[in-house]
Amino acid sequence: MTDRQDLLDTLAQVGKALGNGHRLALLERLAQGEAAVETLATTADLTVGNASAHLQHLRRGGLVTANRSGKQMIYHLTDQRIVTLLSLMRDVAETNLAEMERLVSRLFAEDNSDGALEAISQDELLSGLRRGSVTLLDVRPEDEFEAGHLPDAINIPLEQLEAMLDELPKDREIVAYCRGPYCVLSHEAVQRLRALGYQVRRFDEGFPEWKAAGLPVH
Amino acid sequence: MTDRQDLLDTLAQVGKALGNGHRLALLERLAQGEAAVETLATTADLTVGNASAHLQHLRRGGLVTANRSGKQMIYHLTDQRIVTLLSLMRDVAETNLAEMERLVSRLFAEDNSDGALEAISQDELLSGLRRGSVTLLDVRPEDEFEAGHLPDAINIPLEQLEAMLDELPKDREIVAYCRGPYCVLSHEAVQRLRALGYQVRRFDEGFPEWKAAGLPVH
DNA sequence: CTTATATTCTACCATTTAATAGAATGATGG
DNA sequence: CCATCATTCTATTAAATGGTAGAATATAAG
Secondary structure (H helix, E strand, O other), X not given: OHHHXXXXXXXXHHHHHHOOHHHXXXXXXXXXXXXXXXHHHHHHOOOHHHHHHHHHHHHHOOOEEEXXXXXXXXXXXXXXXXXXXXXXXXXXXXXXXXXXXXHHHHHOOOOOOOOOOOOEOHHHHXXXXXXXXXXXXXXXXXXXXXXXXXXXXXXXXXXXXXXXXXXXXXXXXXXXXXXXXXXXXXXXXXXXXXXXOOOEEEEEEEHHHHHHOOOOOO | OHHXXXXXXXXXXXXXXXXXXXXXHHHHHHHHOOEEXXXXXXXXXXXXXXXXXXXXXXXXXXXXXXXXXXXXXXXXXXXXXXXXXXXXXXXXXXXXXXXXXXXXXXXXXXXXXXXXXOOEOHHHHHHHHHHOOEEEXXXXXXXXXXXXXXXXXXXXXXXXXXXXXHHOOOOOEEEEEEOOOOOOHHHHHHHHHHHOOOOEEEEEXXXXXXXXXXXXOO
């Protein structure tokens, strides 16, 4: 009887690791590709010491591993399934927590809500790519792009968007993507490009979900 | 920036809810079918007050809902996907937490380990059933069986196993199943039936996983 | 209207978690 | 070997969580 409870308690370590917003932010960053502690601390807006402590927690939950490379510790997700786990949590939360809807719409609040900003699903994107009618735009920072991206995507980090407009076609549909469904980068990019007359839509997921679905990456 | 963190904090409520062994026990019971607080408290070995508090926590995480039926509150999983979520957590834990292996083998420790107790997978079970060569035995308590079971399964709760042997064939393979991979009931049943000369194997998952896979239930 | 039953809520205490600042460790490069 | 840089560890504090016992609430039944 206590054996069973010990087992459930150990399993609960996984849940515990998932039970903190900062740790979810760290996982989202790690889903883009491996990273050192300082990088992780910066993207999750934590002090290095605090980030390190959270990473230990994620380690105890079996969600990440680390290995040393010179002076740095490079952290990875242990497993591609963790991206799936996070997606499932999002699904469950969006379906069952009233709070979520409000928060999601507030996160994307600058929406001019002319209805035109509707996101494109993975299936639609795939068929668009197969037809060759879509240009893919990755608006994540360069290091994340380098660590892996969708095939044939162009990388224009959001800050450089206006400076690199000449890389984008005016006469083809563009699909912008970033880190995942709760990442605002692609949303912001779509708004700014639309204002300039481009035909752009947002991919409703991100690089990690694409990769976890077993689709090809570069 | 705080919008994003609020959203992640809310999402973390789901993780928090999964981050406690007693709550996982409650969820496992609810995966068998709806139940009232006292039933849940008994199966999870908690006081009613404490079970109620944990159930509120699961509610806040969007994992369960409740509605009143007379004097009782009947709790349900909000979603079949929660069974998938739990399976994924198990997979991740078994792959990445060294601790788990030890605990799983200790849970099933009475194993005479003659190698014969190897469990049967869902695919194998399905093909056995299609060939009609397998008798299905559900060793869960009657109320859980009544709330849903695999097609054509015979219900013999573990306590009544020896008293109801005449329902079981000696000349056909029997597959015993129960609540899930960490449920010892079917394991215990297999051991006892083998000692009596039956050809029995254990299904390596349980009723909830079968149902969540979209397979037919009665 | 009173009583009994099922559940939730409240108040309290012990334990765990999260955060901070600063010390300690490990690896690299002069 | 010494200085530097990246990370982890060690207090310390504030807040959240988990547990218990008993009061409060809601429904049903007499």
